Amino acid sequence: MRTRRKRRGNRLFRGLIGLALLALFLLYFTALANIVWKGLGGLLSNVADPEIVFAIRLSLFTSVTATLICLLFALPAAYGLVRFRIPGKKGIQILLNIPIALPPLVSGVALLMLFATTPLGETLARWGLQFVFSVRGIILAQFFIITPYMIRILKAAFEDIDPRLEFVARTLGCTQWQAFYKVALPIAKNGILAALVISWSRAIGEFGCALMVAGATRLVTETLPVALYLNMSIGNLDTAMGAATWLILISIGSLFIFEWAGGRSGPASRANIKKEVAGRL
Amino acid sequence: MIRLDRVSKILGKFHLREISLEIGEHEYFVLLGPTGSGKTVILEMLSGLYPPDTGEIWIAGRNVTEMSPEERKLGLVYQDYMLFPHLKVRGNILFALKLQKTDAAVAEQRLQEVTEMLGIGGLLERHPATLSGGEQQRVALARALINKPSVLLLDEPLSALDPRSKEIFQQELKAIHRDTDCTILHITHDFNEAYLLADRIGVLHKGRLLETGTPQEIFQMPESMLTAEFVGMENIYEGTVFVDDSGAGIQIGQVKIRTVLPRTMRTQIGTAEPVHDSKNSGIISKEPSERRTDKVRVAIRSEDVIISREAFASSARNRLPARVLSLDNYGAFIKLTLDAGLPLKAIITKQAVEELEIAEGQDVWATFKASAVHVFEQEK
Numbered sequence: 001m002r003t004r005r006k007r008r009g010n011r012l013f014r015g016l017i018g019l020a021l022l023a024l025f026l027l028y029f030t031a032l033a034n035i036v037w038k039g040l041g042g043l044l045s046n047v048a049d050p051e052i053v054f055a056i057r058l059s060l061f062t063s064v065t066a067t068l069i070c071l072l073f074a075l076p077a078a079y080g081l082v083r084f085r086i087p088g089k090k091g092i093q094i095l096l097n098i099p100i101a102l103p104p105l106v107s108g109v110a111l112l113m114l115f116a117t118t119p120l121g122e123t124l125a126r127w128g129l130q131f132v133f134s135v136r137g138i139i140l141a142q143f144f145i146i147t148p149y150m151i152r153i154l155k156a157a158f159e160d161i162d163p164r165l166e167f168v169a170r171t172l173g174c175t176q177w178q179a180f181y182k183v184a185l186p187i188a189k190n191g192i193l194a195a196l197v198i199s200w201s202r203a204i205g206e207f208g209c210a211l212m213v214a215g216a217t218r219l220v221t222e223t224l225p226v227a228l229y230l231n232m233s234i235g236n237l238d239t240a241m242g243a244a245t246w247l248i249l250i251s252i253g254s255l256f257i258f259e260w261a262g263g264r265s266g267p268a269s270r271a272n273i274k275k276e277v278a279g280r281l
Numbered sequence: 282m283i284r285l286d287r288v289s290k291i292l293g294k295f296h297l298r299e300i301s302l303e304i305g306e307h308e309y310f311v312l313l314g315p316t317g318s319g320k321t322v323i324l325e326m327l328s329g330l331y332p333p334d335t336g337e338i339w340i341a342g343r344n345v346t347e348m349s350p351e352e353r354k355l356g357l358v359y360q361d362y363m364l365f366p367h368l369k370v371r372g373n374i375l376f377a378l379k380l381q382k383t384d385a386a387v388a389e390q391r392l393q394e395v396t397e398m399l400g401i402g403g404l405l406e407r408h409p410a411t412l413s414g415g416e417q418q419r420v421a422l423a424r425a426l427i428n429k430p431s432v433l434l435l436d437e438p439l440s441a442l443d444p445r446s447k448e449i450f451q452q453e454l455k456a457i458h459r460d461t462d463c464t465i466l467h468i469t470h471d472f473n474e475a476y477l478l479a480d481r482i483g484v485l486h487k488g489r490l491l492e493t494g495t496p497q498e499i500f501q502m503p504e505s506m507l508t509a510e511f512v513g514m515e516n517i518y519e520g521t522v523f524v525d526d527s528g529a530g531i532q533i534g535q536v537k538i539r540t541v542l543p544r545t546m547r548t549q550i551g552t553a554e555p556v557h558d559s560k561n562s563g564i565i566s567k568e569p570s571e572r573r574t575d576k577v578r579v580a581i582r583s584e585d586v587i588i589s590r591e592a593f594a595s596s597a598r599n600r601l602p603a604r605v606l607s608l609d610n611y612g613a614f615i616k617l618t619l620d621a622g623l624p625l626k627a628i629i630t631k632q633a634v635e636e637l638e639i640a641e642g643q644d645v646w647a648t649f650k651a652s653a654v655h656v657f658e659q660e661k
Contacts, residue, residue: 170350172377186367
């Protein structure tokens with residue numbers, strides 16, 4: 001009698017898990033599939049739409065530029081934070097993590113105020129480096145948002161490397177730079193690839209921060225998310241769905257690359273990558 | 282070749298205290314100590330991972346204390362090999378030469394030499410992850426040797442190998458030392474390894490260098506109790522020193538045994554002159570009254586205990602009646618556990634056990650020389 005009741009309890013529990021999963025799957029799948037379904041039909045036709053073409057090109061240009069600049073800063077920063085004793089390291093790390101927790105809109109306001117109303121922004125503008133309400137502003141906003149993420153992924157990649165590998169390299173004649181360049185960098189290759197892809201796809205989807213800094217001007221600062229926003233607000237559903245579909249495809253594509261690269265790296269970066277992927281979904 | 286001059290280092294809770302050590306040209310020096318004794322810290326300071334807090338390090342006549350690792354020109358082989366996973370065996374071994382942009386023909390020639398010496402010519406196109414432990418070890422050694430370092434630092438090179446590979450590799454290490462000009466500093470926790478390979482051994486414990494000496498000196502006349510335990514002395518007691526009409530001895534419980542006191546202890550006790558200088562004379566100057574001093578520790582090697590059925594006259598000054606408690610078989614040898622008023626272990630051959638008809642419960646005599654009784658001051 002009792003065993004039968006227990007078995008029934010187990011079945012009920014498993015049933016509830018299945019039900020929860022099914023409900024979630026249906027919600028997400030239908031929501032995304034609905035857009036892709038509507039967008040896919042117009043995908044080819046809206047490649048001919050100059051507005052979408054402009055948005056795709058601007059999005060690609062700004063996100064790639066922002067990602068590369070980000071790599072330039074994040075790579076030495078992450079390596080330094082992992083390998084060297086740096087005064088104030090803890091503080092730097094906390095500061096770099098704040099933008100991750102902050103709504104992008106707030107980051108945007110912060111950047112806008114810094115570059116529009118302070119002597120720093122004014123001086124840069126006088127030198128011809130205008131960030132506010134310009135394409136440069138989009139790149140700046142994307143850079144600001146993605147850098148903390150990239151540093152986190154890169155740090156995990158370097159943490160996976162035994163520092164003694166670089167040390168052996170140094171006894172074999174490497175300077176610190178050579179040990180980094182010839183040993184740490186090639187070993188962290190997959191982690192770096194993962195960092196690039198995830199940061200890039202974040203950059204391409206960035207909206208709130210860029211909206212604040214660069215505004216949403218049709219055919220000037222119109223990235224894919226901005227195109228989606230502008231066209232939705234005027235009821236131009238076809239173009240909006242087209243932009244959304246492009247964003248979904250890019251996201252799915254980068255997730256695949258990310259998983260693939262992540263699966264080939266060490267345990268710490270794998271765990272971190274899983275977290276990042278979870279964060280994105 | 283290598284000189285450490287009062288080198289100290291504090292790393293977290295670990296404290297390396299004023300290590301002074303000199304290693305000669307082309308010497309095979311083994312630094313022996315248990316885990317946490319500071320062996321690896323010394324190795325890593327020598328190779329330049331971090332500088333000492335105080336003291337100086339000299340290698341080949343150069344003060345390298347503040348030098349970076351790449352300037353020190355030494356080879357380092359880690360216990361877990363640390364092969365570069367992104368390079369094939371060839372790339373690993375040629376790493377140093379490629380860095381120096383050595384002429385390709387010369388590099389190939391050197392590659393040939395080291396791979397031949399280590400018997401790894403067939404592995405060149407393999408990735409490190411596909412190699413066995415022994416193979417990785419050889420590749421790591423080749424990677425260090427191709428640079429012709431004057432000093433080779435080996436971090437527990439044998440501890441990860443199975444017994445058979447260990448034996449083979451020991452021979453190879455000897456051969457490498459013979460065939461190259463390298464001064465070798467090898468660290469290990471295994472006394473047998475040290476005994477087989479070393480020209481000289483240094484014993485390290487809790488950040489202090491207890492003593493240095495040839496393997497024979499360390500094995501036969503350890504200067505400290507910790508070394509005695511480390512080299513496997515089994516009969517270890519606490520006792521009190523006394524000096525009476527017939528010389529010095531140690532009182533252990535109810536049992537008195539005769540010994541030769543270390544010179545430092547003789548002066549402390551303040552025995553009257555003359556003290557015989559010869560280390561093994563076994564005679565201390567006579568003193569009319571018995572004198573007691575602080576507690577000491579005493580060690581007797583189980584191999585040094587002679588077992589007989591009858592008491593026999595001999596020059597050995599200690600003879601104790603004992604009862605056999607148990608016999609443990611160690612192949613050709615039998616280890617006896619005896620009750621001689623103090624617990625005593627003795628190792629004798631199987632043949633002797635049979636000839637003397639020794640069995641559990643048997644009463645026998647245990648005999649050992651005064652000079653086989655090693656006395657140590659209490660560790661502070």
